[in-house]
Amino acid sequence: MMMMMSAAASHVRVVLPLHQQRRTISIGSEIFRLSQTEPRRFKLTIATNVTAKYKGTKMREEKLSEMIEEKVKEATEVCDTDERSEECRVAWDEVEEVSQARSDLRIKLKLLNQDPLESFWQENPETDECRVYQD
Amino acid sequence: MAVSTIYSTQALNSTHFLTSSSSSKQVFLYRRQPQTNRRFNTLITCSQETIVIGLAADSGCGKSTFMRRLTSVFGGAAKPPKGGNPDSNTLISDTTTVICLDDYHSLDRYGRKEQKVTALDPRANDFDLMYEQVKALKSGVAVEKPIYNHVTGLLDAPELIQPPKILVIEGLHPMFDERVRDLLDFSIYLDISNEVKFAWKIQRDMAERGHSLESIKASIEARKPDFDAFIDPQKQYADAVIEVLPTQLIPDDNEGKVLRVRLIMKEGVKYFSPVYLFDEGSTISWIPCGRKLTCSYPGIKFNYEPDSYFDHEVSVLEMDGQFDRLDELIYVESHLSNLSTKFYGEVTQQMLKHADFPGSNNGTGLFQTIVGLKIRDLYEQLIANKATARAEAAKA
Numbered sequence: 001m002m003m004m005m006s007a008a009a010s011h012v013r014v015v016l017p018l019h020q021q022r023r024t025i026s027i028g029s030e031i032f033r034l035s036q037t038e039p040r041r042f043k044l045t046i047a048t049n050v051t052a053k054y055k056g057t058k059m060r061e062e063k064l065s066e067m068i069e070e071k072v073k074e075a076t077e078v079c080d081t082d083e084r085s086e087e088c089r090v091a092w093d094e095v096e097e098v099s100q101a102r103s104d105l106r107i108k109l110k111l112l113n114q115d116p117l118e119s120f121w122q123e124n125p126e127t128d129e130c131r132v133y134q135d
Numbered sequence: 136m137a138v139s140t141i142y143s144t145q146a147l148n149s150t151h152f153l154t155s156s157s158s159s160k161q162v163f164l165y166r167r168q169p170q171t172n173r174r175f176n177t178l179i180t181c182s183q184e185t186i187v188i189g190l191a192a193d194s195g196c197g198k199s200t201f202m203r204r205l206t207s208v209f210g211g212a213a214k215p216p217k218g219g220n221p222d223s224n225t226l227i228s229d230t231t232t233v234i235c236l237d238d239y240h241s242l243d244r245y246g247r248k249e250q251k252v253t254a255l256d257p258r259a260n261d262f263d264l265m266y267e268q269v270k271a272l273k274s275g276v277a278v279e280k281p282i283y284n285h286v287t288g289l290l291d292a293p294e295l296i297q298p299p300k301i302l303v304i305e306g307l308h309p310m311f312d313e314r315v316r317d318l319l320d321f322s323i324y325l326d327i328s329n330e331v332k333f334a335w336k337i338q339r340d341m342a343e344r345g346h347s348l349e350s351i352k353a354s355i356e357a358r359k360p361d362f363d364a365f366i367d368p369q370k371q372y373a374d375a376v377i378e379v380l381p382t383q384l385i386p387d388d389n390e391g392k393v394l395r396v397r398l399i400m401k402e403g404v405k406y407f408s409p410v411y412l413f414d415e416g417s418t419i420s421w422i423p424c425g426r427k428l429t430c431s432y433p434g435i436k437f438n439y440e441p442d443s444y445f446d447h448e449v450s451v452l453e454m455d456g457q458f459d460r461l462d463e464l465i466y467v468e469s470h471l472s473n474l475s476t477k478f479y480g481e482v483t484q485q486m487l488k489h490a491d492f493p494g495s496n497n498g499t500g501l502f503q504t505i506v507g508l509k510i511r512d513l514y515e516q517l518i519a520n521k522a523t524a525r526a527e528a529a530k531a
Contacts, residue, residue, distance in 0.1 A: 056221070060286055069345030079353065086251035092357035093253035094244060094288075099346070099354075100194050101285035103339045107199050117221050 054117040055131045057109070064102040071095045184521055185273050186514050187302045187318050189309030191369050192325035193332070193362060200492045201325065201503050202305060206231045208485055208507030209301055209514075219294050222284045232299035236306025237283045239265040244288025255307055255361040262312040265304075269318050272298045301514060310369040321407065321513055323506060324373035328380045329355070334391025371445035374401045375509075377502050384433040384455055393433055395455040396498025398505070402448040406516040409450040410473050410505055412439035416450070421470075428466050431459050435467070454498035461487070467501075474505060475512035482508070 075091035082088060190201070203226075206213035211228035215221070224235035241261040242250060252259050268278045279293040310316050310324075327335070333355060340346040370376050375398065382393040400409035412419045418440040424430035435456035442451050452471075458464045461483065468474070468482045476482060485504045486495055494500035 060222075064286060065343060065345070068340075068343050072345045072350045075353070075357075076350065079357070083357075089253055089357050089361065090248055090251055092354045093255070093361075094248070095350070095354050096194065096358065097244070097254060097285060097288070099336075099340050099343065102343065104199060104285075 055128065056117045057105070061102070061105060064098055064105065067098045068095065068102060071098055183275060183298070183300065184514075184518055185275065185298050185300060185302055186320040186510075186517060187269060187273055187304065188510055189315075189319040189322040190303060190305040190325070191307065191309050191323070191366070191373065192305075193307070193327065193358075193366060200489070200494065202226060202233050202303065204485070204489060204492065204500070204503045205303065205507045205510070206233065207488060208504065209511055216294060220282055220284075220291055222286055222291065223282050223294060224285070225280075225282075225294065225296065227299070230299065231301040231303060232296060233303045233305060234280065234296065235283075236260070236265065236304055236308060237285070238281050239268075240283050240290065243283070243290050253358070253361050255358070255365050257308065257311060257365060260308055262308075262315065266312060266314045266318070268296075269302070269304060269315055272296065272302055273318055274298075301510070307366055308369070310372045311365065316372055320517070321375075321404070321510055322373045324370040324376045326370055326376055326378045328378070330381045331379050331391050331394065371447075374404045374407060375399065375506055376444070377499070377506070379499060382433065382455055384436060393455075393457055394497050394499060395453065396502055397451055397453040398498075398502040399442075399444055400450050400452070401444075402450060406513040406520075407509060408473050408475075410452055410471055410509075411450060412437060412452065412471060415472070416441055423463070423466055423470070428463060430456075430463060433457075435463065437467070452502075454501060457497040458501075459496070464501075471505075475508045 071091070071094050075088070075095050078085075078091045079088040192201075203213060206226065206228045209228070209230045211230060213226035213228040213231060213233060215223050216225055216227055224238060226233040237254070239261050240247075240254065240259055241264075242252065242259045247254065247259050250258070264281075268280055271278050275298045277295060277297045280296045281293045282291040283289075284291045304315075304319075309319070310322055316322070333352070336351050336355065337348070340351050341348075378397040378399060380395045380397070381391060382388055382395045384395075385393055398410070400407070402409065412421060419438070421437040421439075422434065423437070424434045433456055435454065435458070438451070438453040438455075440451055442449050444451075458467075464486060465480060465483045468480065471482075474482060482501070482504055485507070486500055489495060489500070492500065494503070
């Protein structure tokens, strides 16, 4: 099992797994940005007692939490102008989708002790996402 | 267990041939080994029956605990596909494969924003692809199913899905398209009332720093028009509806912790015999707490009655309250009939297996488990029926 320190903020090289390289370059830069910000660890431990095992899962958790915050702000703004508009409905639908994804991840980790990257790691131990997260 | 019948379309004597050597008078009989996979002129029909179960509920595929209870009844733990996309929504166990219908979104998050449609809208989903792939899996053909990534909001590269024994399609629209509906052997609709939905979403979202009570309320309100137009009408097609309502045992309760759960079971569905209490088709009201069983506040109350639901005959089994102890659960189980359990206490055992899942102490967990047992029973009956039909056809 590889044990590597997870955040020397200035030179973290993020290598996305092959199946994501095709489409998610922009996500890559977002993730890169994330690793340079201060990890908000204390917030996550309130929500879940079991923390993510792999760095990739930690990244997903943080990304989803940030997205929830962003999208709620966006939806409140859009709906301020017209509550019944289609844009308003779509905005809250996005909030719902991301909130549910966040909750699913939490359930997987907490109730099932299944880190979603567990089996991915076994096939692709070299990818950055599979580095073990150390608090 | 797969039973394969091999039909050879060649003449039968082609696997045997005679040679006679010119000098001697001996005849050698050779039998060629049948190479079943490489010979395209042999038709193999492996009759592993696949049954398709549809599960409809709000909020994408967050029915994780329901799915895990279901798959656990069938046997084995359901896990995401090994080594594949970690954001895959699919769950696979030995007998069951669970497919999330969000994978059939025709528009990803950005597309939906552009076209101003929510995920609830049928315009955001590819029902043709859904129908083709479910049909293929049902007839034993593997498919490359797209993956909708809930984290990025994009459609990822497809994953290979092998036809399982039990295929569960869960999502917002399993019963929306008529063709897909006809493929379903059994369908379930999870109907959560607005008050309970609100309470659950508060529990789910309050820990997130982005959310507040107002945002959660606004989110539910904004979803209502699309939900009522597209998702809710599906419940008339369901064979079983699990309705979750606030309790009637505690006046003015708005915490949503104690629940009243109703299992509405359609009558006349093939291979499905509704659960009943004491006397089938009668109306019963039952409070198990008393001399033989002591319960703590607010106790447990059961109701059973025949009813009509969207012009269908149904039987409704209702439980209000919660279980505090193991013996309450086993006591209740021993008084229910037609549970399709294989041994006494199976329901209790299944509930205990997942005692930390939400709903394990009330009707949601109980009825989800019972529905799981009913589906297992349906599967076994279907297999037995097909086997006898085949045996009779072979005799004829």
